[in-house]
Amino acid sequence: MKYEIxxxxxxxxEKLGATPEEQIGKILKFADRVGISRLxxxxxxxxxxxxxxxxxxxxxxxxxxxxxxxxPDRVFGYVYLNPKHTQASLDEMNRCIRxxxxxxxxxxxxxxxxxPTLDPIIQRAAELKAPVLQHTWIKITGNLPDESTPMQLAExxxxxxxxxxxxxxxxxxxxxxxxxxxxxxxxxxxLCGGDPTSGYTEMAVREIGAERCLYGSDIGARxxxxxxxKVLGADxxxxxxxxxxxxxxxxxxxxxxETKGVKL
Amino acid sequence: MDRREFLKASLAATAAGVAGLxxxxxxxxxxxxxxxxxxxxxxxxxxxxxxxxxxxxxGLAAMLRSQGVTRAWAGSFECLLHKDMAAANARxxxxxRREGTGLLLPFGSVxxxxxxxxxxxxxxxxxxxxxGLRLHPNYHGYTLHDPVFTRLLGMAAxxxxxxxxxxxxxxxxxxxxxxxxxxTDPAPLAGVVKRIPGLKLVIVNGLRTLRDKALAEVVSAGxxxxxxxxxxxxxxxxxxxxxxxxxxxxxxxxxxxxxxESAALKLxxxxxxxxxLRAVxxxxxxxxxxxxx
Numbered sequence: 001m002k003y004e005i006x007x008x009x010x011x012x013x014e015k016l017g018a019t020p021e022e023q024i025g026k027i028l029k030f031a032d033r034v035g036i037s038r039l040x041x042x043x044x045x046x047x048x049x050x051x052x053x054x055x056x057x058x059x060x061x062x063x064x065x066x067x068x069x070x071x072p073d074r075v076f077g078y079v080y081l082n083p084k085h086t087q088a089s090l091d092e093m094n095r096c097i098r099x100x101x102x103x104x105x106x107x108x109x110x111x112x113x114x115x116p117t118l119d120p121i122i123q124r125a126a127e128l129k130a131p132v133l134q135h136t137w138i139k140i141t142g143n144l145p146d147e148s149t150p151m152q153l154a155e156x157x158x159x160x161x162x163x164x165x166x167x168x169x170x171x172x173x174x175x176x177x178x179x180x181x182x183x184x185x186x187x188x189x190x191l192c193g194g195d196p197t198s199g200y201t202e203m204a205v206r207e208i209g210a211e212r213c214l215y216g217s218d219i220g221a222r223x224x225x226x227x228x229x230k231v232l233g234a235d236x237x238x239x240x241x242x243x244x245x246x247x248x249x250x251x252x253x254x255x256x257x258e259t260k261g262v263k264l
Numbered sequence: 265m266d267r268r269e270f271l272k273a274s275l276a277a278t279a280a281g282v283a284g285l286x287x288x289x290x291x292x293x294x295x296x297x298x299x300x301x302x303x304x305x306x307x308x309x310x311x312x313x314x315x316x317x318x319x320x321x322x323g324l325a326a327m328l329r330s331q332g333v334t335r336a337w338a339g340s341f342e343c344l345l346h347k348d349m350a351a352a353n354a355r356x357x358x359x360x361r362r363e364g365t366g367l368l369l370p371f372g373s374v375x376x377x378x379x380x381x382x383x384x385x386x387x388x389x390x391x392x393x394x395x396g397l398r399l400h401p402n403y404h405g406y407t408l409h410d411p412v413f414t415r416l417l418g419m420a421a422x423x424x425x426x427x428x429x430x431x432x433x434x435x436x437x438x439x440x441x442x443x444x445x446x447x448t449d450p451a452p453l454a455g456v457v458k459r460i461p462g463l464k465l466v467i468v469n470g471l472r473t474l475r476d477k478a479l480a481e482v483v484s485a486g487x488x489x490x491x492x493x494x495x496x497x498x499x500x501x502x503x504x505x506x507x508x509x510x511x512x513x514x515x516x517x518x519x520x521x522x523x524x525e526s527a528a529l530k531l532x533x534x535x536x537x538x539x540x541l542r543a544v545x546x547x548x549x550x551x552x553x554x555x556x557x
Binding site for chain 2: 033172
């Protein structure tokens, strides 16, 4: 295998089975077909809302805990939080990361990410050596209420230079999003979630450097294949492809994975 | 050739250039053999909003050949916004001809909102000998309810043309603020198709707006196929092939706007039987255009 591929952004896929165990088992078979060795998994369920209650968050995270349990060295979980419930989120971080097997934080569309309510969560994540993956999008059709943009993530990054932040989807409109996160070396560009538009990865490497780019698939919404093509099809050096496909995420997660005893 | 040899040859051709995934380098593909690959969704010319790698015809053709493509149905990005469609179509035809190997088949466009558009149609058929057309209703300002759409399809059917209907060209959410083009509404399509005997229709970039029951209804309304350029779901091709009648799923990359590897890898991600893989790669396209197999 020429590349070691780590996928920084996956979800359970309901059509594959009734239980998280069944779904992840089948997901891994598809991952094998395209050479993906390790996956980051999060957000077990939406429950029809972006503003999950503490109880709903626990249910969503429990699904991920069940899915990752059989594969401690291959599938890594991020804890799904809602900054509108700051204390409950901190408690959930303790349950799932400090005292559990999870290794990062996922934030979706519950609160604009430049709000001060995020600060305790980001500080705690940095203490735990856990990266924070924040959904971002810039839609000309209009963002959802409380849906963050890369520009808002840049504000958060400036307040927390010690935290590792991942700009999910690079803002969708990557030509805008990559510019917004460019000045902040603690922000990584997650390349997944949008169309496999030619030029995306080339611009990311040119503007923020290959060391700050992460391959992800966003399966559940997308495919391994379309998103892999963004790296494999890009006109960038082989060394950059290796970084984006696996080495960067491995480097990012290594400190916390080592505390969990994960074999690398 | 046994199943093992076929799969080896076809996957190798698909994945040539998709380096690093443990797949052997492709052997030269023949046009109709197991290594054949027909890409029904490529475009020549320049995308209006961004320079693209391979937005020169020679470069695109070289890339397609390196990926194992043996035939590509080529539309033109110029046909989206240019009002001088005759010139755009003539350039498309000349570029395909100049490429020289027969790799590129020109699919010109007709905008039935333009005065005397029938002359553009005539030139596509009679002067450029195009085997098909690619229509862009949302960029040209008409709906599928419009009687002129039905008339145009009828004219194409009588001439034996394949009609490619592009429902979108890019994600509506990330369009340039000054060039926002809503997707074509496919709701009337099944009814229109039923009224046109002999129509051979391929829906291009359609699987984001046309799915599940609505897709099945359109495909079963006549000789309607879909291509996979914008299909994006885990095991997407496998699920699509299982859901539609045999031979209705075609390989399309949407190069050069999309990385070609996206479509190629979809064939690898989905576990397809060899007959299914053969159908998607070239047999279904060959059925639509047997003279250009």
